[in-house]
Amino acid sequence: MAVHRGKQQETEMTVRTAEFVMAIATMLISIAIMWKSTELSIGWVPQKGPGSGAWPFWLSTGMLLASTATLVRWFLRATPESRSEESYIPRTALYVVGISVGALLFLLIATNFIGIYFALLLFLFFYLRFVGRHGWTATLSLTIGVPVFIFCMFEWALTIPLPKAISEPLFYPIYDLIY
Amino acid sequence: MESILLSLSGGLLEAFQPLNLLMIVIGCVVGLFIGAMPGLGSVNGVAILLPITFLVPPNAAIMFLAAIYYGAMYGGAISSITLGIPGASTAVATVFDGRPLAIAGKADQALTAAAIASFIGGTISVVLFTLFAPPLADFALRFGPPEEFALMVLAFATFIGLGGDDIPKTIFSILIGLVLATIGLDIISGRPRLIFFDITGFMHGVNFLVLAIGIYGIGEMLWTLEQTEGNVIVHKVNMSWRAFVRNLGHVKHYIKTTVLGSVLGYFVGTLPAAGATPASLMSYGLAKTFSKDPDSFGKGNVAGVAAPEAANNAASTGSMLPMITLGIPGSPTTAILLGGMIIWGLRPGPLLFTEHPDFVWGLIGSLYVANTFTVLINLAFIPLFVRVLTMPFTILAPIIFVLCVVGGYAPSQSMHDVWLMLLFGVAGYLFRKLNYPVAPAVLAIVLGPLAEQSFRQSLLGSQGEVWIFFERPISATCIAIAAALVLYPVLRSLRKKAKAKS
Numbered sequence: 025m026a027v028h029r030g031k032q033q034e035t036e037m038t039v040r041t042a043e044f045v046m047a048i049a050t051m052l053i054s055i056a057i058m059w060k061s062t063e064l065s066i067g068w069v070p071q072k073g074p075g076s077g078a079w080p081f082w083l084s085t086g087m088l089l090a091s092t093a094t095l096v097r098w099f100l101r102a103t104p105e106s107r108s109e110e111s112y113i114p115r116t117a118l119y120v121v122g123i124s125v126g127a128l129l130f131l132l133i134a135t136n137f138i139g140i141y142f143a144l145l146l147f148l149f150f151y152l153r154f155v156g157r158h159g160w161t162a163t164l165s166l167t168i169g170v171p172v173f174i175f176c177m178f179e180w181a182l183t184i185p186l187p188k189a190i191s192e193p194l195f196y197p198i199y200d201l202i203y
Numbered sequence: 204m205e206s207i208l209l210s211l212s213g214g215l216l217e218a219f220q221p222l223n224l225l226m227i228v229i230g231c232v233v234g235l236f237i238g239a240m241p242g243l244g245s246v247n248g249v250a251i252l253l254p255i256t257f258l259v260p261p262n263a264a265i266m267f268l269a270a271i272y273y274g275a276m277y278g279g280a281i282s283s284i285t286l287g288i289p290g291a292s293t294a295v296a297t298v299f300d301g302r303p304l305a306i307a308g309k310a311d312q313a314l315t316a317a318a319i320a321s322f323i324g325g326t327i328s329v330v331l332f333t334l335f336a337p338p339l340a341d342f343a344l345r346f347g348p349p350e351e352f353a354l355m356v357l358a359f360a361t362f363i364g365l366g367g368d369d370i371p372k373t374i375f376s377i378l379i380g381l382v383l384a385t386i387g388l389d390i391i392s393g394r395p396r397l398i399f400f401d402i403t404g405f406m407h408g409v410n411f412l413v414l415a416i417g418i419y420g421i422g423e424m425l426w427t428l429e430q431t432e433g434n435v436i437v438h439k440v441n442m443s444w445r446a447f448v449r450n451l452g453h454v455k456h457y458i459k460t461t462v463l464g465s466v467l468g469y470f471v472g473t474l475p476a477a478g479a480t481p482a483s484l485m486s487y488g489l490a491k492t493f494s495k496d497p498d499s500f501g502k503g504n505v506a507g508v509a510a511p512e513a514a515n516n517a518a519s520t521g522s523m524l525p526m527i528t529l530g531i532p533g534s535p536t537t538a539i540l541l542g543g544m545i546i547w548g549l550r551p552g553p554l555l556f557t558e559h560p561d562f563v564w565g566l567i568g569s570l571y572v573a574n575t576f577t578v579l580i581n582l583a584f585i586p587l588f589v590r591v592l593t594m595p596f597t598i599l600a601p602i603i604f605v606l607c608v609v610g611g612y613a614p615s616q617s618m619h620d621v622w623l624m625l626l627f628g629v630a631g632y633l634f635r636k637l638n639y640p641v642a643p644a645v646l647a648i649v650l651g652p653l654a655e656q657s658f659r660q661s662l663l664g665s666q667g668e669v670w671i672f673f674e675r676p677i678s679a680t681c682i683a684i685a686a687a688l689v690l691y692p693v694l695r696s697l698r699k700k701a702k703a704k705s
Binding site: 046075086105117128147148151178181 | 257372375378391392425597632634636655
């Protein structure tokens with residue numbers, strides 16, 4: 025058991041490592057925004073005041089400084105996170121969080137192809153039945169009920185058409201009915 | 204004074220319009236439900252449901268959202284007491300004594316005390332709000348761009364000085380929110396800015412809702428899914444009319460701490476970084492300090508439930524004061540309300556009182572109505588709300604995810620924003636796990652365009668002289684307080700180090 029435990033910890037990222045990686049990542053993002061800001065004037069434009077790029081440039085410079093401070097504090101072990109050897113995302117959490125994010129990714133990708141309503145059906149069915157392990161009554165009533173509610177709310181009441189992609193023709197009869 | 208009463212009665216009439224009244228009642232029920240669910244607080248509810256409010260006129264929409272805010276403050280106590288898990292971070296302090304009371308079989312007593320205290324807190328704070336808002340707005344009418352900018356600096360400084368989070372991480376959070384707000388067309392020169400990888404979706408900017416729903420919808424759900432693994436035990440609640448009347452008699456034991464907590468909560472709530480959570484903790488501490496029997500706190504003292512509940516309700520009203528009068532939100536929830544007002548075409552700030560009195564006074568009137576309705580609905584349906592808590596989270600989570608996705612799509616009607624929202628949600632979750640505060644970023648993205656505009660206008664007016672912010676008395680005062688707030692934690696840590704050495 026002890027061996028197994030040790031092995032598990034080896035493969036999981038500690039909070040300390042995550043803090044380091046995040047500090048580096050935020051520094052890189054800051055530098056990228058600084059560089060991107062210089063596409064526009066970051067100096068003083070006569071008659072117009074500070075150039076368009078100045079505000080984001082100095083803000084991202086501040087981001088870089090703040091990230092650097094986090095990195096320095098990491099080396100000094102000044103923050104609780106930089107001392108913590110606990111697992112950043114424990115395996116059990118990784119499962120439920122990972123599967124949720126995965127399902128959401130699927131929902132968005134599927135929306136591009138089969139439209140949001142059919143993507144919602146698949147998403148809800150998968151989540152309720154396989155992640156939540158709910159009974160058929162709960163699964164089916166919500167799988168059907170939620171998209172119907174969304175349709176009534178957005179298309180009908182708010183008249184905001186949601187993306188339907190190739191499923192669009194299937195909705196023509198309903199449009200005739202409600203508009 | 205008379206003009207205030209006159210305006211207030213107009214506002215109350217407005218709140219009693221059939222549609223508005225309906226929205227208030229629905230808002231109260233939804234808010235109670237949202238507050239009671241662990242992992243969902245007022246900010247999550249308001250962020251996720253804001254897109255749906257495009258259905259009704261702005262007046263009704265703001266009343267609905269404010270009622271959710273109110274209801275959530277009441278609802279938070281329900282799960283704090285019966286589950287021992289705070290329904291929202293604002294109800295953390297309610298657990299301290301609410302939990303022991305529930306274990307002792309006195310959950311009904313704790314729930315009644317929480318509801319009554321919330322009502323008292325709400326009432327006192329709404330009255331204070333009504334009295335303070337008009338003069339403050341009057342005063343703020345004199346503000347020019349330098350004052351506006353200085354005020355925003357002050358708002359952000361409160362996060363650094365009073366937020367209690369890691370300072371570099373807080374600063375990073377503020378700045379990234381401001382940077383995200385700059386994406387899109389530059390308001391002054393009209394030129395496209397920070398269009399990453401030339402993706403056209405960035406041209407219309409990053410709507411604050413995309414960040415707010417990402418962080419408070421998707422990110423919060425991921426966080427809660429991780430936290431609520433394993434089953435929770437719900438404590439039984441026996442509510443009967445006789446028990447209710449008996450519990451009502453206990454009010455005299457906690458009325459003093461409740462009033463004290465309400466006033467404290469209101470003023471703490473007006474500070475952007477502080478808000479309901481610290482207010483309720485402070486109120487709890489104060490109640491314990493002034494109690495004749497401080498040792499009974501934490502073991503099931505009703506005053507320990509009443510004090511934080513009064514404070515968090517009062518703080519939620521308090522946080523609306525700077526939002527309405529100055530255009531500076533006092534909490535993440537009011538930041539989203541403020542963003543909503545911008546979407547509805549209202550310019551938040553002191554002019555709101557003169558330009559849209561029906562909107563402002565309607566909101567104030569609705570606070571009185573919402574406060575009364577929430578306490579009644581709460582007391583009447585406590586058993587129902589307790590049953591709702593037994594609902595597994597895996598039913599609620601996918602529904603929330605779906606609402607987030609369509610809610611993220613609706614304002615701009617672009618899938619680009621939905622992808623961005625998912626990205627922000629996952630990033631927000633990862634940041635939060637490392638204790639980066641996320642609220643400052645949401646506040647910053649709402650205030651960002653206003654801050655930049657006032658900053659650039661000020662500099663334009665002064666021909667690039669930064670001294671303009673220090674020359675004008677009001678702006679200089681704000682900057683000075685902001686500087687003190689930023690320096691305070693630094694000095695404190697230095698002193699701690701010096702002490703540790705000696």
